[in-house]
Amino acid sequence: GQQVMQIPQYQHVQEGEDFTTYCNSSTTLSNIQWYKQRPGGHPVFLIQLVKSGEVKKQKRLTFQFGEAKKNSSLHITATQTTDVGTYFCACRNSNSGYALNFGKGTSLLVTP
Amino acid sequence: DAGVIQSPRHEVTEMGQEVTLRCKPISGHDYLFWYRQTMMRGLELLIYFNNNVPIDDSGMPEDRFSAKMPNASFSTLKIQPSEPRDSAVYFCASSLVPLTGELFFGEGSRLTVL
Numbered sequence: 586g587q588q589v590m591q592i593p594q595y596q597h598v599q600e601g602e603d604f605t606t607y608c609n610s611s612t613t614l615s616n617i618q619w620y621k622q623r624p625g626g627h628p629v630f631l632i633q634l635v636k637s638g639e640v641k642k643q644k645r646l647t648f649q650f651g652e653a654k655k656n657s658s659l660h661i662t663a664t665q666t667t668d669v670g671t672y673f674c675a676c677r678n679s680n681s682g683y684a685l686n687f688g689k690g691t692s693l694l695v696t697p
Numbered sequence: 698d699a700g701v702i703q704s705p706r707h708e709v710t711e712m713g714q715e716v717t718l719r720c721k722p723i724s725g726h727d728y729l730f731w732y733r734q735t736m737m738r739g740l741e742l743l744i745y746f747n748n749n750v751p752i753d754d755s756g757m758p759e760d761r762f763s764a765k766m767p768n769a770s771f772s773t774l775k776i777q778p779s780e781p782r783d784s785a786v787y788f789c790a791s792s793l794v795p796l797t798g799e800l801f802f803g804e805g806s807r808l809t810v811l
Contacts, residue, residue: 616798618798618799620800626804627788627802627803627804627805628740628788628790628800628802629802630799630800630801633798633799673740683728683745683747683752683792683794683798684730684742684745684752684753685730685742685800686742687732687739687740688739689739690739690740
């Protein structure tokens with residue numbers, strides 16, 4: 586099935602700094618989803634990107650889908666302590682048709 | 698809606714014991730997924746069901762693991778016999794097709810096998 590690689594694995598920023606996580610695939614993706622998991626919590630859906638070159642914004646979060654639909658990024662402007670958690674990208678498993686394969690995630694730590 | 702409900706939230710057991718994890722998906726969701734999360738391997742798909750029928754169980758580690766979905770509102774994941782390497786957080790998630798396709802996760806069952 587399709588796999589996605591995420592970088593970096595960890596990121597530690599000061600509150601107010603920006604943060605970006607990247608998700609890369611060796612194959613073309615039909616779509617990509619992003620999830621956030623707070624420490625001790627469960628993954629929560631953030632957004633789905635479908636179109637080539639798509640850019641979506643949610644307040645301080647900006648999501649991009651690459652032109653070739655092989656990569657995606659999540660950018661957080663002016664991080665806050667509430668942004669702490671692990672951010673996962675996920676793509677559909679083409680072999681199974683519907684199951685989501687998750688990247689290993691980027692763990693974000695924000696210190697005041 | 699109450700969301701996806703999992704039980705137990707925490708389970709500590711000894712090696713060799715049987716473990717049963719339970720999940721109630723969101724009413725009306727056609728798909729149910731079981732994932733396992735560890736530090737080393739991240740979120741791994743174990744098995745998923747569509748309309749109570751197992752579709753892909755290729756992620757089930759070995760014969761010690763089994764999953765059932767006897768009806769649309771209940772699923773179990775059973776490990777027999779359990780081993781220390783099974784220690785992980787097990788998440789159940791459900792999804793409604795064909796809308797956004799997003800997964801709604803339960804709060805997870807943290808399993809520790811001593």
